[in-house]
Amino acid sequence: MGENPKLENIKKLSKLDRQLIDLRKKHDELPKTLRQLDETVQENQKALQEAEGQLTALRSRYDARDLELKSHEAKIEKYQSQLASVKTNKEYSTILSEITTEKADIAKTEDEMLMLMESIDQQEATIQECRENEALAQKDRELHKDEISARQEQVGRQLRKITEEREAVTANMPPDVLHQYERILQKRGATAVVPVIDNSCQGCFMKMTPEVQARLLRNDDIIYCKFCSRIIYLE
Numbered sequence: 485m486g487e488n489p490k491l492e493n494i495k496k497l498s499k500l501d502r503q504l505i506d507l508r509k510k511h512d513e514l515p516k517t518l519r520q521l522d523e524t525v526q527e528n529q530k531a532l533q534e535a536e537g538q539l540t541a542l543r544s545r546y547d548a549r550d551l552e553l554k555s556h557e558a559k560i561e562k563y564q565s566q567l568a569s570v571k572t573n574k575e576y577s578t579i580l581s582e583i584t585t586e587k588a589d590i591a592k593t594e595d596e597m598l599m600l601m602e603s604i605d606q607q608e609a610t611i612q613e614c615r616e617n618e619a620l621a622q623k624d625r626e627l628h629k630d631e632i633s634a635r636q637e638q639v640g641r642q643l644r645k646i647t648e649e650r651e652a653v654t655a656n657m658p659p660d661v662l663h664q665y666e667r668i669l670q671k672r673g674a675t676a677v678v679p680v681i682d683n684s685c686q687g688c689f690m691k692m693t694p695e696v697q698a699r700l701l702r703n704d705d706i707i708y709c710k711f712c713s714r715i716i717y718l719e
């Protein structure tokens with residue numbers, strides 16, 4: 485089986501295009517990775533802001549209950565001062581009833597304040613955790629930012645180098661052959677050119693006819709798989 489210059493150029497071109505496809509994919513994925521890191525930072529910042537907002541709301545509720553508590557205590561003090569000047573048992577009983585009601589309200593308010601204090605403690609712990617997560621996300625982004633930028637530059641250099649090599653190969657190819665190859669490349673991508681192994685096209689895995697086998701052995705032409713239209717050759 486002699487050498488087929490057209491096929492050899494196509495195989496070289498296919499190898500370069502596979503590398504270009506892989507590098508372009510990496511080049512496109514790197515900014516996505518950076519965006520994901522940015523999104524993680526933003527998500528942690530949002531979680532921190534929401535936690536701080538919830539803490540502010542809890543403290544406002546606590547302060548409101550504290551004002552209520554002081555109001556009940558002031559009323560009790562007022563009622564107690566009135567007890568010394570009451571003239572009838574009925575008035576005395578009425579004031580005692582009011583004091584009892586205020587004390588019940590104080591107990592209820594104190595219970596609510598206690599629960600709010602527990603919630604505030606828990607929320608402060610949540611905020612601390614959010615701050616730590618946000619700091620870690622920031623650190624992770626900064627750590628990988630330079631690494632990703634360096635990787636982008638490296639991939640960019642590789643893309644330019646292989647593109648130049650590709651241009652050198654295509655300069656020696658007949659326009660019709662190049663056109664047909666690029667048409668297949670557009671449709672099949674990295675598997676535009678595949679070997680035939682064990683008499684099967686490695687693109688669609690269909691068996692080759694005896695006629696195609698004979699043509700592959702002669703290796704004197706560009707051969708296309710009749711099932712998937714890929715360019716095929718013997719490994």
